[in-house]
Amino acid sequence: MKMESTAWPDVRSDLASTRRGAAIFLDNLADGVICGATGRQTWAAKWTEIGDAQCLLADRNINKKAFDEAAEAWLCALTSFEVARRLINKDDPNSGDISAKVDADIHRFGLSLRQKVERVQIAWCDQAEFPAYYVPAGHPDLCAPAVICISCEQETGATLLGRLLPAVIGRGMSVLVISHDDVSNRSGVEPEMLLSCCLDYLSSRPEVDAGRIGVYGDGLSAALATAFAASDRRVAAAVCDGGLWSLARDLAAVSWMTRAADAVDEDIVSTHRSGEKRDCPSAAYCVRRSAAHRTKYIG
Template sequence: MERAARWQLKSDLATIRERASAFLNNPVPAYRDMQTTTQWSSEWIDIAEVHSQFGEERINRGNSDAATEAWLCALTAYEVARRLITGSDQLAILVAGIERCIQRLEQSTKNRIERVRIGAGEPPELEALYLRCGSGLHKQAVICISTEQEPGAILFSRLLSATFNRKLSLLIISHDDLLHDSRHEVNMQLSSCLEYLSARPDVDPDRIGVYGDGISSALATDFAASDSRVAAAVCDGGLWSSSRSSASIGWLSGAGNAIDGLAMSSHRSQRIRQLRCPVLVVMGSRGLVSASEAVSLQAHCMAECIDLELAMAPIIRASGDEIENFVSLDDRTFTWLETKLGTSQALTSSESQFD
C-alpha cells in the first residue's frame, strides 16, 4: 500500500480528483488485489497520510502553495476513505487527519479560511466555516448546509478541494446546529447567514446562493422560497414537502392514487413558483429526490418556463452499500452555481417570469 500511496503522491489536485472519481465509478477493476472495502479505505487513508506529510515537508521549506495543494489532495483521499470506512479505528484516524489538514490550510492560505459566528440573541448564534474566494474580482458566495448528523467541518473538508480554485466563497453550517422546532426558525437563521454574507466587502449581496446537502436539500428549498434575495438554489425543488402533503391528504381522506396524484401536482406547482431563482435538483442516495419525481418536476417547470435543472449522483455498489461519486457530483453542482451566480442577467430573467 505504501508504494501505491507514493505513486499517488505525484498527483496534483486535478489528477487525484480524477483518480478518485474513476475509483468511485468502478472500484473493483481499479484495485483488483483488494477484497474488502476495509482494504480500500486503508489504501485511501494511506494516500491521504502521505499527501499530508508531503504538505508538512513543503511548508517547512517555505513553499506554501505546494503545501496547500498537498493538503487539498489529502482531503480528497480522506473523503474517499470516509465513503468506504467500516471500523471505528479507521474513523478515528480519518477524523484526526481531516482536522489536521483543515488547521494547516487555515495557516497556509493567507486568511482565506475563517471560523465565524453569525447572529446573536434570537435566534441563537451559529458557528460556521468560511472559505473566501481567492480572486477579488469574483464575489459570488454560497450558504452550504451539511446533511443531518454530519458536522459542518466534514462538509467543509469535502468542498474545500472541490471549490478552492473556483470563483466562489462558501459559508458552511451544520444541519444539526439549526433550530428545527419550526420552518420559520430555520429560515430566520439562514437569513442571518445571508445578511452576514451581504455585509462582507468580499461578497456581492445580489449573488448569494444556497446549497443543501442530502436531507438539507429540503431546508434549502424552504429558505429559497422564503427569502427572495437567494440568487440560486441547489435543493429538492419542494418534492419532499409535496410528497408529505399528498400522503397526509390521502391518509385523512382515504383517497386513492388518482386524488393523491392531483394533490401532489397542485402542491408541486404552487411550491415551485415560490422559488424565484434558478434551481438545481440533485437526485441520488444522499438526497430526498427520486429520479421519477425529479423528471416529472422538470417537465412541469419546462412547461411553465421555470429555470430548473437536474443532476444525477453517480452511484456504485460495494459490499451491499451504495457509494456516491462525490467528485463528479460536486463538480457538476458547483460549476452550475458558479455559472448561475456569475451573471446578474440570470437573476433578472428568472425574476421577470413572475412579474
C-alpha cells in the same frame, strides 16, 4: 516511517491526478470490482495512507515556503480522505479517525496559506450563536458571489467543507459552510430564520456581492434550502440535492464535488433518473424564481 514507504508511491503531486484516480476507483467500486467488507476496509486504509502521505508532502512544501504546492497537496489529501470516508460505515471506529484528519487538514490549510479558512460564529439573537466555516473568494478587492452550504443530516460542517474545498479554491466565490444539525434542531426557532442570519452575515462582508448569494443543501438539507429560498427573496439561486439520484452520486462521488474531468456515463444516469424521478414540492417555485432572477447567478 512506515507510512511514507507504503503510501508514498501512490501519491500524486497535483489535484487533477488525484481526482482522476479517485473517480476511476469509485467507478470500479460502483461496478462491483471492489466488493465485500474486507475489501472496502483494506482500500479505506490505503486511501487513508495516501492522504497521510499527501499531508506530509504539504508540510515539506510549507517548510520550503512553497505555499502553492502545499495547498495542492492538502487538497489532494482532502480528496483521499473523502474516498476513505465513503468506504467505511459510520459506526466504524476508523470513521472518527478520518473525520479528525479532515479537521486537522482544514485547520492547517487555513493557518498556513494566504486564502484563509475562518471559523466564525453566526449570531441569531441576543447572546446566541452557532458555528460555521467561512472561505473567502481569495482577493480582498473582489466583490464575489457566495454560497451558503448546508451539510446533510448527521454530518459535520467540516466533513462537507473537506469535500468542497478542492472545488471552490481559486474559483472566485466565497462559501459559508454550516451543519444541518446546527440549523434544524433548535427548539422554537425556524431554520429559515437561522439561514437568513447566515445571509445577513455574508451580506456584511465587503468582499461578497450581496446580490449574488445562493444556498446549497445536501441530502435532507435540500428541504431546508428550498424553504429558505421561498422565504427570503434575497436568495439569488438554490441548489437542492435531495439525494434522489443515488446511483449518479455514487458514480460521480468525489469527481462530482471536485469537478473532475471524467464524466459520469449519461446513459446510466438517465436510466436511473427515469426510474426514480419524483415531484419536488418546491420545483414550480424554483422555476419561477430562476426566471425572475436570471440576471443574478452564482459564478
